[in-house]
Amino acid sequence: MQFSVGVEYSLHCLLYLVDVQDDRTIGIKDLAAYQGVSESYLSKFFTKLKKRGIVESVPGAKGGYRLARPTSEISFWDVVEAIEGSEPFFKCSEVRQNEIILDKNHLPDSHTKSPCLIHLVMLEAEAQMKKYLQSKTLEWLASEVSSKVDGTHLRATRDWFSRNL
Amino acid sequence: MQFSVGVEYSLHCLLYLVDVQDDRTIGIKDLAAYQGVSESYLSKFFTKLKKRGIVESVPGAKGGYRLARPTSEISFWDVVEAIEGSEPFFKCSEVRQNEIILDKNHLPDSHTKSPCLIHLVMLEAEAQMKKYLQSKTLEWLASEVSSKVDGTHLRATRDWFSRNL
DNA sequence: TTATCGTAGATATATTTTATCTCCGATAGT
């Protein structure tokens, strides 16, 4: 049970995109170089982020990515769901249907119609996590970062991404 | 990001152990046969459950497993932690330390001493899930099941496990 | 004494994750 690193890379990248003007973009090349990973690797995540409408792409020369909606409308959960997919963490294998005392061809209603209680609990547990992650937006993260992280470094980062403009 | 099936098998098994008298046990053999899995597979999970003090074992002939504490003191989270381990779901790879503009030998304090904000959010998200799963106990599950599942089937299950007494 | 049970370890397979490279098509700038 682990989140993939893609979530981490994505969130960091989105943070870099916050400062980008509406008419500008940052290319995968720069995002990858800045973080020391390959372009093809990072682009995997951006394809997913785009599918979810979190970022939008501008093709062609001087193209790249920018945020597709306001930072207040991009939550941690949106990113997790984009990268990890929408499948619930707990996929019930319906273990109960394999009980030896059951006739597999004529399962009782209690084992087919009514949902597995264990499954329900796990789904609700995930919902609790989801609720919290939905409450944390990119807007919040950016403001936290700008107040807590060294200003010089933030400026250096911004300058690096816009060094070729 | 998926829970392993071990969590599901474990919870079902623990449910079967709820009805067992204090001086009795159920063997891996029966638990495995009842659910249609191999003994060695299921025993993997019971080794973990034992290490966490959720079940206790009685060796030798007529031995087996029983719950090690009251059902009210066994939560879903206890089981998840026993099976999945105590590692947090989100392990921060400290991606930020690889930023190209940084000198890896002289990282700024903001990147070493203060914790990664993204990491903190993820840890808190996990804590939310944990809190919920801690609130759902085996006692609760057993009472839900006994009120919602067909009584005939529950009795048949109990009879099967105690058929050799 | 012995059959039974839990424990540990080796093994095999399948799936997922991580990561990179290559090729293709679209397009913005010249």
Add this chain to the structure above:
DNA sequence: ACTATCGGAGATAAAATATATCTACGATAA
């Protein structure tokens, strides 16, 4: 119209994890 640049898709490969079983071992209650 040309072309360098960019995103997008797919193939690939190594590493890690999950799933599942078999075998051998040691303890012990009957």
